[in-house]
Amino acid sequence: MSTTTKTLPSSVLGPEISAAPDDHPFRREFRDWLAANSPARPEPLDQDEKFALRRAWQRTLFEGGWAGPAWPEEYGGRGAGPLHQFMYYEELALARAPYIANTPGISLLGPTLIQVGSEELKSRFLPVMLSAEEIFSQGFSEPNAGSDLAAIRARAKRDGDEWVIDGQKIWTTWAQYSDYCFVLCRTDPESERHRGLTLLICPVDQPGVTVRPIEQISGDPEFCEVFFDGARCPAEWAVGGVDDGWTTAMVLFQFERGDQGFTDHSRMLVRLHEIAATLREGAAAGSLDPAGAQQARLRLAGLWVRCQQLRRFNLRVAVRQESGEQIGMEGSVVNLFWGELEREIGELGSEVHGAAGLLLHTEPSHELLAARAGTIHSGTSEIQRNIIAERILGLPR
Amino acid sequence: MSTTTKTLPSSVLGPEISAAPDDHPFRREFRDWLAANSPARPEPLDQDEKFALRRAWQRTLFEGGWAGPAWPEEYGGRGAGPLHQFMYYEELALARAPYIANTPGISLLGPTLIQVGSEELKSRFLPVMLSAEEIFSQGFSEPNAGSDLAAIRARAKRDGDEWVIDGQKIWTTWAQYSDYCFVLCRTDPESERHRGLTLLICPVDQPGVTVRPIEQISGDPEFCEVFFDGARCPAEWAVGGVDDGWTTAMVLFQFERGDQGFTDHSRMLVRLHEIAATLREGAAAGSLDPAGAQQARLRLAGLWVRCQQLRRFNLRVAVRQESGEQIGMEGSVVNLFWGELEREIGELGSEVHGAAGLLLHTEPSHELLAARAGTIHSGTSEIQRNIIAERILGLPR
Amino acid sequence: MTTTVKLSSEQEEIRGVARSFLESRFPSDKVRDLMTTDDGFEQDAWTEIADLGWTAIAIPEERGGAGYTTIERCLLLEEMGRVLYSGPFLSSAVLAADALLLVADAELGAAALAAVADGSVRATLVAGGDLLGGPDPVGEVVATEAEGAWALSGDGGLVLDGLSAQQLIVAARTGGAGAGLFAVEPGAAGVERGNAPTIDETRRTATVRFEGAAATRLDRGERTEEALLEVLDRGAVAIAAEMVGGARRAIEMTVAYMEEREQFGGPIGRFQALKHRLADLHVSVDGAREAVYGAADAVESGAGDAVPMVVAAAKSSASDSYAHTTAEAVQLHGGIGFTEEHDIGLYYKRALVGVPTLGTPLTHRGRIAEALDA
């Protein structure tokens, strides 16, 4: 892998887009700021170090006024519309900046609070979320409520001015670093499926909450089980209506393909740029045989094509949102497309290193394995296909 | 395409198989006979001419005692067991011999008659079937009973010493050339699904039978609709038990992956041999660019691998049948594998000719299009996958 | 903010007009009628298309055109692909028109361009060998000059509408590495044309050979080959748009069939394995469509070095997607799918011949690979 850390030229991303041109003042301002402030180095493989770097980087962004640009200015953001976010993430990728620490907060809970949260919750949580002073994790999936999210069993009941939460969540990303977990619970014990749920913000550092990191095949304990055993949170920390958590969750899900979604194509194209460099070096050094190198180059070209398609999908989402359209089911197209592409990039990224691409605890093998999560979390590819077939194409259930 | 018509060396088929060795007396005898008798030229594209050639060729085989080798000697065959049949078809392919005309008769109805037919039916039909004096077609599928064969609606009722048949069959291969159609009919009007069916042999040349050839995308009118409108056949021309036609059909289906199945891999490997020659010529003449030729060579290698696998599948069927085992669901594996392979060979066989491979009414484009039938007739690939998943792997229905 | 990820209302209107015109003029039985005719097109429909201004759509107003762009032309082609439009739009109004616009000298090519733009002459482009897809954009035709007169010789390959075209616009080598663009009268001495239909009988092809055929030079030898590459790039985007239209229609037809066809007690569209395959097709075609309009955007905004790459992305993904979609559509139609009587097979064959036309996916990916390797 190329270890140069300079900001890359925008041509790495493909043709200039006239709706988001290279010399757009927003791009220029952020690009200049990044050049002066980005750590611009590969994230460490060790997860604790990685998280620390991301936290520090988010702090830097925050101090520069560049954390959470999509948030309204009154909450510390820039009120950046979708197209500005699109440019924001492209510039981050070109600068090879790290990710931020508080993605579930900034991208999901924050916008949800802004839309449906009480004033108290907003003033209590939004500032610390933006600055990475307090970290948030998302507690939705359960062992028996994965693809079938409405099968949720975790329950919360009122006890005076508190909620008392019992149950188990799973696949909670980086819960071990989080101060709060936003938990979808069944608050009406008589309810079934989508009814009677509430979204609660629950402090993690209390006796009733146990976080068990689960090691992934990549070696990272990225996802966690979170056990709630009489865990407590204030009654007023319900986001949106009590017993109306499904509605709140739907508000939150619309942000899932929101700003974070705008970033994937550019990170991927930067990665392809690195893979091309590795390929050139390997072919020049003779560590890749000519036939293998040629096959790899053609695969790289195929992946580049798909990244360009993903870039257009993301641009389409941005432009349509900019003009006030809902995205809806189209998100499933992007999600399915992205997950499979991520995986194949991970595979090629390892293969161009030959056998060395499979050595334990190295960047290429780590990316190869970590990419397998993309077709499972945030809705499996299978669920996305169901949605596309039934809701977009209208095939019978 | 190479136009040489010499018999090919057995190495074209892959390694020598010790269970069916190159110098096996049966192989040698047939090989010598073929060298002296095979027309050994490409089949004509025109279907009428093709059928005439096949009919003549079957006649030649018959006269040499080589038509229907799997039939018992008493019915004019050689009592050749599965391994001998395996060798028989390999030798036919190496000699680039045409197919025979009466495949539905020789491979399906004949063996079924031998197993469950009355003496009268056997003596009436088997000799003329073998000699291609009379041609047989198979009337099973209906417009609404395709994959779901048990939904058959064609009905026959007794009228004195005759059956009177009404209904419509479809996908009847080469019915336009046939003298008899063996038709699966509902003979118990009260029956449903698999019960109350009977297999009848119905003369085609009568006012109550109308054959409408359906043109395929390949240009061939290979499949037909057959309309029965008060068509008549003698009462005793029921094959197997009356109202027990599903059982008879199951007997017949076991022959579907029988001897004809043994031939696929060898025909395909001969075809790959021709494709390799075309590739060499195209690369030498510069009509294929080097990168394209290299890709085609690698695809050819991948197809060769799969043909070797198919050869082993067929050998496995032969060896197991030879020791008296039933094949059963394994047939679905072979069928699925074969259909997809056939298609991809058709695609490569056209592509190696460049744009010329798509010219109308030429061998490569014809094979490209005709190969699309392989994943549909004799059970769609989808039905085969259902069978494999449910009956071999045991997944729930 | 101009990007085709969201069409303007004017573009939507163009598309709407195109759809209703094409659906009324090119229903399936009309397309099938045209398959049996000698020329494979209908002069009346062609005249109407010219009257609608489509033949001039991507020609700038200052050159006598309608002043829209290749983007709007892609919208027309996408709609044409949906109905398997049969006629010389691609050969004359795209390839020949672009060659006259971009390669020919403005003055030398003015008359021919005007005739192609108003539809009064149906032209075709001879370049790049078989189906304009060979490795050399110029192809194998050689031009020689003697006493101020040019003559062409050599194999022009398989040419779109090569028999019915009223004017041949021919790229040829002019000694060594030079290239020129020439006009040739199809009836002239030394022009041999032979009917050479492909399995796609909705589009006509012919072999064209020259043996000392008299030719009029249209370019002045400045950046001719470079401009020819631009023409072939635009042609690739155009046919890719057509392919996307066909692929989308194939999905619609398959969905409709799956809703209607019953097996095992209900519509086959309820079977999840089939649904998932349709979902994958939808994603693939959606992606190809974005690649096509992304390329059109890049062509129109003059995105420089990136243009050939995104053109290659458009043609390779549209080819792969159309071929795969129609193959799957045939399979999902079951027995009926591989009968000549059902339209789905016509789309499949259109796709198969489209794949090598203006460059195979492999050729295009090879170009991208080369650019990424630099």
Add this chain to the structure above:
Amino acid sequence: MTTTVKLSSEQEEIRGVARSFLESRFPSDKVRDLMTTDDGFEQDAWTEIADLGWTAIAIPEERGGAGYTTIERCLLLEEMGRVLYSGPFLSSAVLAADALLLVADAELGAAALAAVADGSVRATLVAGGDLLGGPDPVGEVVATEAEGAWALSGDGGLVLDGLSAQQLIVAARTGGAGAGLFAVEPGAAGVERGNAPTIDETRRTATVRFEGAAATRLDRGERTEEALLEVLDRGAVAIAAEMVGGARRAIEMTVAYMEEREQFGGPIGRFQALKHRLADLHVSVDGAREAVYGAADAVESGAGDAVPMVVAAAKSSASDSYAHTTAEAVQLHGGIGFTEEHDIGLYYKRALVGVPTLGTPLTHRGRIAEALDA
């Protein structure tokens, strides 16, 4: 009639013994324990394996072996693949044993062969660069002779069980195009070994470099490279057998999971889209298995020129099938599938590292392509 399409009763018995032995000695928790040890294997189990005669299984009786064939050895490896057997069987009892049997001179290699055959010495083969899969079967090690003594220098690449092996059997260039086979004591001066684990922690790998290490020559320089190719071919069939065993087990685990895991009110195994994917996996693994035993049959019957081709068929199809099957298995296990806690991920990683070991699918298909082009 001898063909592995139907195993003999003796072969079935060998398989049965192997399965029960391996299932009892290498349950999942044992495999996981071994992942955390330095050497990655257990001496006791190795001794038992030797006592069962497995380490000598494919060595002819006249050379002191058990007198079975590589076919029976494939049966063992298939069973080993099922349980993710962790130990030096492939490196010592397959690769080193075959090198001593086929490349070494009978006399010069006798002692080393005997020690490998009875399991008293665990050896490994250094050849062909990283994971024995490079383009040159000999690899980059060079042997020089001085005063009757040989010394090796150069990079041996990534070597199976390179750290724990008690004997290194090394292929090296002997000036120009010549090749030789050498025995090297791993502890000798000039041998540098470094732990280099891959993501497959159930199999150990190490880097091995030589800097003038003293070596004993084992061959007489007659057809050394040719014989080495045979060794690598047999090794490729052996690991392919192991891969097929792993792939079959991955399918079984996935089927079991799909029967047990409930979502939307029933087992996910009832979803047709998932069933069809399992069906395709079954066919792919079934085909790979036939390719493996077809190659073993060809090796044993001395099928001549066809042998390298069917070996390439075996390794390429087993690699593709195992990698694809385990990737699908991980996906079909959902979230649990990509946790380190679930065994399915171990199979996936075993597959990924197996792919380049003894030659990638592309390398092998390249060989077939070359043979078909001749």
